[in-house]
Structures are given as C-alpha cells and as structure tokens.
C-alpha cells in the first residue's frame with residue numbers, strides 16, 4: 583500500500599483534528615503518501631483530495647472542528663454515489679481509506695468494503711453512542727463544556743432560587759446528560775435509557791425545597807424531549823416556573839481536552855497500522871483501557887449501552 587486517504591464525516595467533534603494529525607504523521611512515518619478528503623463523503627464523490635505533508639497538520643492538535651470539514655452526504659447513501667466515490671479513489675490510485683465519524687459514517691464505509699476497498703474507522707462523535715467502543719473522540723471535551731456551563735447556570739439558579747432545565751445533545755443516547763449531570767451535581771438527569779415520570783422528578787425537587795434547597799438543576803437529554811416541552815409539562819401540572827437553557831452546538835466546539843487529544847492520537851496511529859497490516863471493515867475501538875478491533879457491522883448494528891450504574895449513582899448522590 584502506497585497511498586491512503588482520510589476524511590471526517592457526520593457531526594464534527596473536538597479531537598478530530600488531533601486524529602487527522604495522527605493519521606497523517608503515522609502514515610508518512612510508515613512511508614505512505616497521505617491525502618485528506620475535504621467535506622466527508624461529498625468530497626470523496628467529487629474527488630476533493632489534498633495531499634497532506636508533515637506541515638499540513640502542524641498547529642492543529644489543539645483546535646476544535648475539523649480542518650478537512652465535515653458533511654452528511656445523501657448521495658453517498660446511494661449505489662450511484664458509492665460508485666462515484668470508488669471511481670475518484672481509483673483515479674488517483676488511493677488504496678486505503680480512514681473514516682473518522684459516527685456509526686452512520688461506518689455504515690457508508692462498509693459499502694466501500696463490500697466493493698473490496700480497504701477502509702478503517704475511527705469513532706468520532708460527542709455523543710459517545712457507538713456500539714463496540716467505550717469511547718468516541720470528542721465526548722470528554724463536550725462533557726467538560728456542558729459541565730462548565732452548568733456550573734455557571736447553578737450560580738444564577740442559586741441566587742434566584744430557580745429550577746433550571748438544561749437541554750443537552752446526544753441524539754438517542756444519554757451519555758452527555760449523564761456524565762455532565764453527575765459531574766455537576768444535577769438534581770435530576772433525564773435520559774432515554776431510563777424513562778422517568780415528571781411527578782417523580784418534582785417530588786425530589788420538593789423534598790429538596792423542604793430542607794431549604796430552593797434551586798434545582800434538571801439535565802434533559804435531547805433524545806427524551808426538548809427543554810421547552812418539559813417546561814410546559816412542569817408549568818401545566820405543577821404550576822412551577824422554570825428557565826430553559828438549550829446548549830446546542832456550543833457542545834460541539836472548543837479546544838479538545840488532553841484526554842481527547844490522547845485518544846485521537848492513539849486511534850489515528852492505530853488506524854494506519856491496521857490498514858498497513860491489511861485489515862479492512864474494522865473500527866478502532868476502546869475497551870477495558872485497550873485499543874480493540876471492532877467490525878463495522880458491530881459498530882452500527884449493535885446498540886450502544888449507557889452505564890446504568892452511573893445513573894443509579896447519580897440518583898443516590900442527588901437526594
């Protein structure tokens with residue numbers, strides 16, 4: 583193998599740049615030519631390639647976002663789009679591809695593998711919702727961003743003795759809500775994996791009020807409902823005033839934490855080694871503090887599980 587390419591796909595995540603850097607530098611270290619594909623699978627279809635040298639990834643390890651840009655491509659989901667992508671790759675003699683993204687991105691990558699094209703995945707999404715790996719790049723930074731925001735919101739919630747509802751990202755998964763809620767001492771954490779009724783949440787808040795705790799933080803994962811919907815229910819059923827804060831895309835930006843830079847560096851280098859060793863259709867995963875090989879279909883067909891022990895821990899600590 584002489585030439586490989588790397589792309590970022592789906593929602594961006596802090597640490598993607600560190601992963602691109604690791605792929606490029608390890609690739610060159612192994613004697614390969616490395617190409618960056620701009621705009622994810624769209625760029626693959628359009629042949630939007632750029633040759634990467636050592637300097638092209640200098641000064642990016644600390645930057646959020648992705649220098650290669652990212653996109654969600656509808657055309658690549660079609661057989662026609664996949665054929666066009668393979669044609670572009672063959673035209674410049676690229677023999678292997680590394681995809682940094684979420685489970686949807688690996689589904690796409692799997693289509694290339696079915697056509698015989700060697701492809702390796704690196705988990706990159708703030709949601710941490712990919713099966714087969716305990717970690718995906720960007721999660722730690724996003725959790726820290728949310729935690730810092732909640733710390734600030736708590737100051738004003740305390741002063742005004744208010745209930746604040748904080749809506750966080752995560753698509754169908756509750757990991758961001760659970761981790762940020764636990765780490766900021768939220769009174770209630772609402773995640774898709776553990777349905778709760780609003781009565782229960784309000785009873786807990788009222789118990790707190792009885793012992794003089796007049797402010798409360800409720801963290802709700804977007805996969806359950808919007809903060810505004812929860813506010814309406816609480817107002818209609820309990821006549822309680824709340825304030826809603828939707829953190830939104832703020833959670834996807836910012837300089838990656840040390841942990842994200844470390845994981846991105848490990849996973850990026852490992853992905854190159856796997857391609858060089860002739861592997862394909864496999865995602866680099868992280869389990870029990872080790873890098874592992876996860877077949878693509880496991881990453882997108884199996885269901886990611888949130889750590890329920892942490893959920894019960896949070897409940898027991900926020901009485």
Ligand code: F6P
Pocket residue numbers: 593684707708709751752753804834
């Ligand atoms: O998958 C990452 C994520 O940020 C989710 O948490 C969120 O639901 C989604 O992407 C938002 O996507 P977009 O940026 O396309 O609105």
